[in-house]
Amino acid sequence: PDALVAEFLRTSRDLVAAQRDVLMTYLGGPGAGAVVQAPAPVAWQPAAVATVAAPTAPTAQSVLALPAAASPTAAAGPTPVAEPEAGATASPTDPDAVLDAVLSVVADRTGYPVEMIEPELDLEADLSVDSIKRAEIAGELAVRLGLPLDASGELDSLSTARTAAGITGLLVERLTGTGDTGDTRPEEETAAADDGTPAESTAEAEILAPQRLEFTEEPLADVTGTIAAGSAVLVLGGGELAPVLADRLRAAGASPTLVPAGELPTATADAVVLLDTLDAQQPPLPDALPLFQAALAGAPGTVVAVERRTEGAASGLRGFFRSVAREYPDLKATLVEVAADATADTVADAVVTELAATEREPVVLTDGGRRRALRLTPTDLGALAATGAGPAGEGQSEAEAAGLDRESVVLLVGGARGITARFARTIASASRCRVELMGRTPVPAPSEDPATAGATDRAGLRSAFLATGLTSPAEVERLVGAVLAEREVRATVDALRALGSEVRYHCVDVLDTEAVRTTVKDIYAEHGRLDGVVYAAGVIEDKLLAEKTTESFGRVFSTKVDGARAVLDAVDVLPRGPRFAVLFGSIAAALGNRGQCDYAAANDALEELGRRWSTDERRGLTVHWGPWAAAETNGGMVTPALMRSYAARGIKLIDPDEGPLSLLRELAWGAPEVHAAVYTASGW
Structure with a gap:
């Protein structure tokens, strides 16, 4: 309730400021030069959500005459075109004026003071402004500077720029009619619908239990x-x-x-x-x-x-x-x-x-003159899967069928956060098995530092660190990310223990082969067994193929492939190895995705690793997941902003409660010879 009230007051303040300035300019008053001082924004309040646009798009001149804090997207009616004041230098093509507008919007979206945002600061790496937020910034700038809202290609190209200076350069090109307006966006970074709908859509994504698909060969x-x-x-x-x-x-x-x-x-x-x-x-x-x-x-x-x-x-x-x-x-x-x-x-x-x-056809299989394509085909796991614990069950019968009980030991790599943590909670609830977690996040302290414990979200943490005197947004974002990661690890460990499972967390870099081998040996020595492995480690560095560097591609590819290979090799030498190894892939591997050539390749390569590891006694399975809906722990899941973007494009999301149960059913009743499956809420 407090956040809602604060948001209402903030948007009301912006609306009043915008109306005052427009009217004063229209009537010959001080106009843009007189800005009403508004109270400082509450540190924890959410970012502005522009849901109402002026029926008549304002011109660049009239928008630039407004104070930075008064976004025209909050206006409730047509905006009169104001004549520039005598001596005014603001121009829709003046790089300095455009840069000021860009910095103002970025500051509004991130909560950092304008003076702390350098033009060359990397918005994603240094300010945690992901592709969806960049698209939101692009949409607001388009309104402020008079770009047509239906030019989705222009908005999308703006959202790919990584710095305020880069956005400014693209805006100046658009406003002067120079430069390419083609669509160069990674598909998963698209935050506007094809009809130009702004990223901040009010549509709600459909959240469903995932359906299961397999690749089948179809003659060409x-x-x-x-x-x-x-x-x-x-x-x-x-x-x-x-x-x-x-x-x-x-x-x-x-x-x-x-x-x-x-x-x-x-x-x-x-x-x-x-x-x-x-x-x-x-x-x-x-x-x-x-x-x-x-x-x-x-x-x-x-x-x-x-x-x-x-x-x-x-x-x-x-x-x-x-x-x-x-x-x-x-x-x-x-x-x-x-x-x-x-x-x-x-x-x-x-x-x-x-x-x-x-x-x-992106992939054609050929031998003996026969050509076949690979098609995703809906499949099911048979009658047992449909009549086991049932869709609303807690998975006990599935866990029993998969051979998991209180004595079992399961290792989850990358399992303390995101969707893997959700699966860890499901198997703990269903079997009370012993859980070993491995991840990059340092082992968190039992309790959080009181200086940050009261900050409930990213915005609050930013304010807490800024209050200490830090002046580098990049350093603030690093510290904020570390606190949030440790919170998620701590919450996962606490939740698993509350469900009755023994749990340990190991901080290990999956690319350190020796550290992986040592940790696996330690786990086996502790319990005398290891029954299952789930591998979900990975990094994402989305960029269009033409702009991708070999080094970046290598980081994404090796974290998935070399890390998985290191874990599988380590469990191979145990006296009694696991009965299953699940490798978490992505729908990007099965369908391809703009801007994710490296991630799609890495997840595709997992299939062969799992197939090679499999024998008559054990099953290697790669599960290519579609997007999951947001949950109380969001690492590795779809954020609320991205959920709105998916909703605008009609993409359905996996229910975070049903996703883990689907995997448990796969382990219980899936055919041993099947080494790859796709689980997604959308039909594709």
Whole structure:
């Protein structure tokens, strides 16, 4: 109630200030120069939610004449166009005036004083302004500066800028009519609906129990077309295979150019074929990222890569190509998977066939002349899953069927926060099993420092740290993030103990192979057994493929893949290893996602790791989760702002209570030979 009252008073204050200033300017009064001093904002009050826009979009001049705190989005009616005062220098194309507007909005959204926000400060890394908040900032700036609200591409490109200076530069370009207004956003960063609806949507996301899907193979029609005569084709790498393919291409009427392995293409072509992915000794990504970027930079109409599916390969190329297809909708991007024993002639024929195909399939399986695509198909776990504990049950029968009881031991990596913590609570409630948690967050103190304990949210913590005299937003955000992470770990441990489970937390970097091995040995020595593993560690560094660095790609890929491999290798040497290992993937791997080529590739690679680890006695399972709804602990889940964005786009969210029960049912009754499944609330 206090927060609601404070929000009402704040928005009322802004509305009155805006109306006063407009009227004073209109009547020839002091106008923008006279700003009513408003009380300092309450530290814990929520950010402004602009739900009513002026029916007539104000011009840039009239908006810039308003005081920074008086957002026109709060106006209840048409805004008169005010004539600039004599001697006024504010201009819609004046970089300094635009920068002032940008800094004002960023300050309003973050709670930091304007003077603490440097133009080159990284909004996400230093101020925790994620993509959704950047989109909200872009929407408010569009109104203040007179950009059309239906130009969703412009708003989305603004939301991708990472600094106030970057946003300012884009705004000046838009206001002067220069620069590209194309849509360059990562899909998951889209915070405006296709009709230009501002990010702050009042729509409520639909929250449902997830449905289960599996990939099934679907035959593709025979290719009857041919390669266009004279088509220029770049063949990258391939060794002895390259000349064989070149001969096939010439016979088909194309004009091939061979580029030796290790060289980046500089010429443009109608199509590009990447052959070095066929027999790579190591997963080609992330090292091959510059090669893919160079190939795509030439704007070819078709890109084809070839991979030989061998046992244990964890390349992640399926997820990567699905994301390429999302980012480049006008490009035919296809990964062709050939049989392990495919000859050079067979591979060359498969490539020529795919270059002539018209389907836009990101992944094509081929052997013996048969071409198949992978389709997500709704499946169920049979009658037992439907009649076990039931949708509203607490999972006891599922836990028993999965072999979990009070004596069982389950290790959850990344399990003290987010959706993994939710699953930990579910299995603790259902079985009272012993739980071992592993994560990057330092082991928290038993109780929080009194200086921050009274701050209930991020805004309150910012105020608490600013009150100590800190002047660096980046340092404040680091401290705020650390406190919130420790709170979540502490809450998870306390909740598990309250449910009757023994629990320990270990601070371990999953990329430290020796530390992982030592911790797993310690867990086994403590209990004499380890029954199950859940791996959910990961990082996200979203950026469009053309802007992604190899180093960033490597961080995302290795945290998922190398970390999971380290854990699976560590449990492999135990005298009595676990019966199951669940690897938490993402819907991005199954569908691809703009701005997440690295994350999609990493989660896709998990499938092969789980498949390779599986035997007749144990099951490795990768679960690709769709987005989860917000819960009382939000790490790794959808934030309320992103929930509104998803609602505007019609994307349904997984119920945080039903998601863990779905996984428990999968472990209880899922077929042992199934090593990957998708759980999502949306039908896709």
